[in-house]
Amino acid sequence: MKLMPLIWWHAWRHRGRNLLLLLCVCVTVLVPLLSRSLAARFESSLRARAAMAPLVVGAPGGRFDLVLAALYFRRTPIDTVTHARFEDIASDRRALAVPIHARFSANGYSIVATDISYFQRPGVALPLHDGRLFTRLGEAVIGASVASELGLTPGGSIMSDLREAYDIAEASPVRLSIVGVLAPTGTSDDHAVFVDLETAWLLEGFSHGHDDAANIEREDLVIARQGGRVALSEALRTYQEVTEANADSFHVHGSRDEFPLTAILLYPRDERAATILEARLNAQAGVQAIVPATVVDELVSFVIRLRLVFDAISVVLAASTGALLALIVLLGSRLRADELRTLAEIGAPRRTGLVLVGGELLVLVLLGGVSAIAMSWVALFVVGRISTFI
Secondary structure, eight states: OTTHHHHHHHHHHTHHHHHHHHHHHHHHHHHHHHHHHHHHHHHHHHHHHHTTOSEEEEOSSOHHHHHHHHHSOOOOOOOOEEHHHHHHHHTOTTEEEEEEEEEEEETTEEEEEEOGGGGGOTTOOOOEEEEOOOOSTTEEEEOHHHHHHHTOOTTOEEEOOOSOTTOTTSOOOOEEEEEEEEOOOSSGGGGEEEEEHHHHHHHHTSEEEOSOGGGOOOGGGEEEEETTEEEEOTTSOOOSBOOTTTGGGEEEOSOGGGOEESEEEEEESSHHHHHHHHHHHHTSTTOEEEOHHHHHHHHHHHHHHHHHHHHHHHHHHHHHHHHHHHHHHHHHHHHTHHHHHHHHHTTOOTTHHHHHHHHHHHHHHHHHHHHHHHHHHHHHHHHHHHOSOO
């Protein structure tokens, strides 16, 4: 302890060199620590989310895209399945079928249209923190992260995003009324805005609301009148918010059977039912049933291979840093020869030189390790806040 002032003084006197050494040690420790921590949390998050859905049904195509769209609500360019297909699957009593429509966003957060069964899935807790679940068109339940980051509470509202800013054929954005906030779950549900399927048809442009056709006075908005029927112009302004006053004016154009869904989550009552449903659905044309856990295993195997690459890089960094430290010790001993000789002449023990040089290196290594751990913790915290995968 008596030599600590000399160690700190020498370290500060050569702070430029020591800062470089500190950085080398920090990077050497940080790379394997961060890569393994991220890989472990990524794997844990993927497996936990995959366990929430035994089967995912969607249109034929990329299995990874379908899982990302169904479980993480990513707006990936995948084909859709029809609502009629969902009704057919839901009629099978061997499983609970949950529809997922995730083709729009609000303030950058995915709008997930589903039904009440999503909040009642077996083995999946999704409690409300405040408010209630949606019960009609235009109402929304938001995730915990959406509420905290945007400062929203029940009674507020959130505007949907326009998918194509320069496409005049796109349906207008809709103001959604917030009626509930979910408790934090640590999953992609925290970053979603949940609405019912009727609201999805409104966002798609399949339904809209406007003044009673019989009461429209502007003749330029009326194409034709025949008996009790009125043909209206596309220029008629439709409502952009559903309220108690105008809710009854909203109506659907077209057949719901043909309306699109992103995916269908299936919750079979037992393993036998799961096997039968998977085989039956995969034998049908225009649909595929996949087990998310299987897809996650493939993703995890890729992450493990990627982690091995970082481990190899870490070995190279460690060898380089070790060689650099050895060189610093050798050169430092020669440069400090006069200082060490003076210490010996005034009666200092022979081990004093070793303590001075080794103590300085030990301090640098400890500081580098602590810095790496702190940076790793900060990185994990930041990634966890901005990513639904960690």
